[in-house]
Amino acid sequence: MSNNNHDSENIESQKKLGAKQKFTISYDMPETEDHTIDAVVLGKSLISMAELIKESDKILNGEHSEVQIDVKANKEGSFAVEFVAWLQEGGIDVLKTIGITAASTTAAGATLFGIVKHLRSRKIQTSLIQTQNGFTKALLTLEDGTQMECDPRVKELLSSHSVRSKLATVIEQPAKNAEGAKIKVFSGDNDEETFVIEQEDVPSFKAPTKRLFQETEVTNRAANVVFIQINNSSRNGWRALIRDEEFAVKMDDEGFMERMNAKQDFPVKDEMFEVDLETTKKIYDGKTSYSYRITEVKRHRTTQDRKIL
Incomplete structure (x- = not known):
C-alpha cells in the first residue's frame, strides 16, 4: 500500500472521531531520576492505560464507541509519557470521567482517579443508585460507615474489576515500592497539571x-399495573402484572389500603391502576435480584362509571 493511501486512511479514520486530546503521565521516583524506567513496567503501564480508556469508554458510551490512543516519545522530566487520544464525538467524555483531563479542583466523587484516591484504601460495602424525576445520583457506603456521593458514571467504572485492575497497573504497580513516589497527570498543549498521586495515595x-461490593439501583417511575393477588391485611402478599409479567409487589400506599378495606364494592383485584412504582435492583457476587414497591396508587384505569380514583 502506498504512503498516500495510508495517509488517506488515517485522515478518514480521524474524521470519524472527535478532536484529539493530549495528556501526559509523569513517574517521579528514585528509579526514574536518570530518566529511565523498567521496560516491562512501562510496557504494562502503556498497554493498561490504553485498555483502561477503551474499556471505560465502552462502559460509558456503549460497545459501538471507538477510541484511538497513540503514544509520543517521552520528554524531559523524571519519566514522562505523552498520550494522544482521539475520542468519538457526541458521547460521554471518558478522559474527563476517569480524571485525566478534569480540573484538579473537581470534587472527589466526580472522577475515577478522584474517588479512588479519596477512598484511602477503604473498601466499598454497598452502592446505591437512585433515579427520581429524571435525576440520578450514586451513594457509596464504605466499610467504616462513611457515606459519599459519587457520579453515577464514575460508579460504573468503579464497579468494573477489569477497569480497576488496569488502573492498578498504571498507578499502583510502578510506584508501590518506590520511596517518595509521585505520579502526575498533565493535559492539553500547555501541560496543565490535572491530578497528583502522592506516595501515601x-x-x-x-x-x-474479585468480589467488589453490593450494588443497589433504585428507580422510581409511573407504571400501569394489574393486581392479580391482593392482601387486605398486609402490605406484603400482593402480586401484579407489570408489562405482562407477574411480580410480587409491596403495597406501601396506606391510604389506598384503608379505602379498600372501608368499602365492600371497592374493585381492586384484576383491575388496572396507574401507580408510582419503585424498582430495586441488587447485584452481588454476580447475581441480580429485583424487588418492587408501590408508593402511591394514583389512578384507576377503567371506564368513567367504574373509576374509584
Missing part, C-alpha cells in the same frame, strides 16, 4: 478482590 489504587 498509591495503596488506594491497588486492584480490589
Whole structure:
C-alpha cells in the first residue's frame, strides 16, 4: 500500500472521531531520576492505560464507541509519557470521567482517579443508585460507615474489576515500592497539571478482590399495573402484572389500603391502576435480584362509571 493511501486512511479514520486530546503521565521516583524506567513496567503501564480508556469508554458510551490512543516519545522530566487520544464525538467524555483531563479542583466523587484516591484504601460495602424525576445520583457506603456521593458514571467504572485492575497497573504497580513516589497527570498543549498521586495515595489504587461490593439501583417511575393477588391485611402478599409479567409487589400506599378495606364494592383485584412504582435492583457476587414497591396508587384505569380514583 502506498504512503498516500495510508495517509488517506488515517485522515478518514480521524474524521470519524472527535478532536484529539493530549495528556501526559509523569513517574517521579528514585528509579526514574536518570530518566529511565523498567521496560516491562512501562510496557504494562502503556498497554493498561490504553485498555483502561477503551474499556471505560465502552462502559460509558456503549460497545459501538471507538477510541484511538497513540503514544509520543517521552520528554524531559523524571519519566514522562505523552498520550494522544482521539475520542468519538457526541458521547460521554471518558478522559474527563476517569480524571485525566478534569480540573484538579473537581470534587472527589466526580472522577475515577478522584474517588479512588479519596477512598484511602477503604473498601466499598454497598452502592446505591437512585433515579427520581429524571435525576440520578450514586451513594457509596464504605466499610467504616462513611457515606459519599459519587457520579453515577464514575460508579460504573468503579464497579468494573477489569477497569480497576488496569488502573492498578498504571498507578499502583510502578510506584508501590518506590520511596517518595509521585505520579502526575498533565493535559492539553500547555501541560496543565490535572491530578497528583502522592506516595501515601498509591495503596488506594491497588486492584480490589474479585468480589467488589453490593450494588443497589433504585428507580422510581409511573407504571400501569394489574393486581392479580391482593392482601387486605398486609402490605406484603400482593402480586401484579407489570408489562405482562407477574411480580410480587409491596403495597406501601396506606391510604389506598384503608379505602379498600372501608368499602365492600371497592374493585381492586384484576383491575388496572396507574401507580408510582419503585424498582430495586441488587447485584452481588454476580447475581441480580429485583424487588418492587408501590408508593402511591394514583389512578384507576377503567371506564368513567367504574373509576374509584
